[in-house]
Amino acid sequence: MSLSSLHLPQAAAAAGHLLAAAPSPEGPAPTTHAVIFWLFTVIAVAGALGMVLARRAVHCAMMLATVMFSLAVLYLMQGAPFLAFAQVIVYTGAVLMLFLFVLMLISVSSAESLAETLKGQRVAALVAGLGMVILLALAIGHAAIGQAKPMTSIGGTGNVTGLAALIFTRYVFPFEVTSALLITAALGAMVLAHRERTRPKPTQRELSRRRIASGHPTPLPPPGVYALHDAVDMPALLPDGTPCELSVSPAIARREPGPATPAIAAPGETPAPREDGPGGDARPLVPAAGQESAEPAAPATQGGTQQ
Amino acid sequence: MSPEYYVILSVLLFGIGGVGVLVRRNAIIVFMCIELMLNAANLAFVAFARMHGNLDGQVIAFFVMVVAAAEVVVGLAILMAIFRTRRSTSVDDANLLKN
Numbered sequence: 473m474s475l476s477s478l479h480l481p482q483a484a485a486a487a488g489h490l491l492a493a494a495p496s497p498e499g500p501a502p503t504t505h506a507v508i509f510w511l512f513t514v515i516a517v518a519g520a521l522g523m524v525l526a527r528r529a530v531h532c533a534m535m536l537a538t539v540m541f542s543l544a545v546l547y548l549m550q551g552a553p554f555l556a557f558a559q560v561i562v563y564t565g566a567v568l569m570l571f572l573f574v575l576m577l578i579s580v581s582s583a584e585s586l587a588e589t590l591k592g593q594r595v596a597a598l599v600a601g602l603g604m605v606i607l608l609a610l611a612i613g614h615a616a617i618g619q620a621k622p623m624t625s626i627g628g629t630g631n632v633t634g635l636a637a638l639i640f641t642r643y644v645f646p647f648e649v650t651s652a653l654l655i656t657a658a659l660g661a662m663v664l665a666h667r668e669r670t671r672p673k674p675t676q677r678e679l680s681r682r683r684i685a686s687g688h689p690t691p692l693p694p695p696g697v698y699a700l701h702d703a704v705d706m707p708a709l710l711p712d713g714t715p716c717e718l719s720v721s722p723a724i725a726r727r728e729p730g731p732a733t734p735a736i737a738a739p740g741e742t743p744a745p746r747e748d749g750p751g752g753d754a755r756p757l758v759p760a761a762g763q764e765s766a767e768p769a770a771p772a773t774q775g776g777t778q779q
Numbered sequence: 780m781s782p783e784y785y786v787i788l789s790v791l792l793f794g795i796g797g798v799g800v801l802v803r804r805n806a807i808i809v810f811m812c813i814e815l816m817l818n819a820a821n822l823a824f825v826a827f828a829r830m831h832g833n834l835d836g837q838v839i840a841f842f843v844m845v846v847a848a849a850e851v852v853v854g855l856a857i858l859m860a861i862f863r864t865r866r867s868t869s870v871d872d873a874n875l876l877k878n
Contacts, residue, residue, distance in 0.1 A: 513788050520792050520815055524799040529807050536811050539792070543818055546785065550829045552837050555821075555844075562844055567814065567851050574855045575807060578862040589804075589871050597801030605794035612790060617783045621832030634834045635841070643838050650845045657849035664856035667863070 508549055512542040529575050533568060540564045554632045693719040785826035792819035806858050806868045810851065817847045 519538035526532045540563045547556035639647050674682070683689050693716055696708035708719035792815060799812030821840040828836025862868055 509784060513784075516788065517791060517795070520795040520799075523808075523811060523815065524795055524802065529805055532808050532811055536815065539815060540818060543822055546788075546822060547825055550782075550785065550825050552825050552828070552840075555825060555837055555840055558841065558844060559818075559821075562848060563814070563818070567848055570851060570855060571807065571811060574859060578807075578859060578868060594802055597798055600801060601794050601798030604797055605790060608790040608793070609787065612783070612786055617781070617786060618830050620782050620829050631834075631837075635837060638834050638838050639841070643842075646842060650842060653849050654845065657852045661852045661856035664853070664860050 505549060508545065512545045515539075516542040516546070530572070533571050533575065536571075537564050537568050540568070552631065554635055695719045695721070782826040782830040785829075786823050789819040789823040789826065792816075792822070804869050804871055806861075806870050806873075807855075809870060810854055810858075814847060814851065817843060 516539050519535045519542065523532045523535035523539065526535060540559060544556040544559040544564075547553075547559060693708045695704045696706050696719065697703070698706060705720055707715035707717055710716050796812045796815035796819060799815065800809050803809055803812065821843050824836040824840040824843070826836075828834060828840075858868060861873055865872055
């Protein structure tokens with residue numbers, strides 16, 4: 473029952489047992505069961521806490537994946553292999569991927585602000601959560617939770633067969649209703665995510681006129697790739713040696729919490745902080761590879777670097 | 780292992796998820812915490828199915844999974860619609876009904 477009884481052969485035997493997917497009449501040995509239970513309980517609780525505490529939403533999603541995987545293992549230990557696989561496929565496979573898709577679409581870079589808008593909300597939430605856990609625990613302590621029935625009672629003719637027999641006889645009406653629910657949800661998502669075009673589609677003539685009127689008719693300069701920093705988040709250097717902010721994709725630049733443009737040292741120059749402003753032109757700077765990429769940027773930077 | 784341990788674990792996860800819903804303000808993370816709570820309920824269902832020795836609890840857990848998938852789809856679509864108009868997913872910013 474304790475973690476000290478974690479022996480590799482037992483775990484290996486348990487893994488073999490799980491992989492075989494043929495539940496023995498009694499299920500895994502009690503010690504093995506306890507070891508796996510405590511192991512995955514710790515993982516699940518740690519993952520859940522990490523999900524609540526992590527600042528970035530992507531980290532939260534990864535933590536949630538951890539929790540769901542360990543819950544799938546716990547399902548497997550309880551004689552529910554169908555649910556365990558459905559958990560992995562539906563939750564970690566589909567639902568979590570949906571979360572990640574939406575995260576990437578809308579707010580991968582926005583870190584949550586930590587300022588409290590409601591005073592004392594965090595403390596109140598903690599107290600409320602703790603109170604709920606205590607209440608539920610008390611209720612469970614008073615409830616008579618019996619011992620587990622032998623595994624044969626749920627896995628007699630096979631878990632999947634038994635589930636199918638139940639779903640398509642006693643629960644056939646709820647099952648049909650869930651299909652209606654899924655169709656409704658899919659339609660609703662399509663309606664909600666659909667964007668009606670409120671203005672006519674711009675023609676090619678309008679697009680080109682707009683581009684000329686915008687002040688920089690050429691494409692934006694590509695980011696510089698240098699001998700020292702082989703990365704797309706390095707801004708290209710203009711002919712006068714100033715970094716061109718426009719050359720870095722805003723999605724990359726925003727993710728950097730520090731200054732968007734680190735001090736770029738040309739070969740043979742110390743990376744000293746720049747004294748002159750962005751309009752300084754007295755730098756004998758010859759970037760090795762950035763020259764071509766910096767060239768089309770000249771009309772694009774009226775604000776900073778025009779002399 | 781007695782099913783009691785599983786039920787206690789599910790209570791713990793449910794509580795953590797509830798605190799997450801109350802504390803976090805990014806709507807996507809709030810959704811994830813709700814998923815965690817649904818998963819905790821599923822774990823309790825499976826534990827009770829084991830205790831009673833029949834499969835009804837597992838069928839209910841299966842239905843919970845289906846409903847959770849539907850809920851996530853619609854919720855994320857609503858989030859995207861809100862983000863499109865307000866450029867934010869913070870639940871503090873969606874206060875049109877406040878005044």
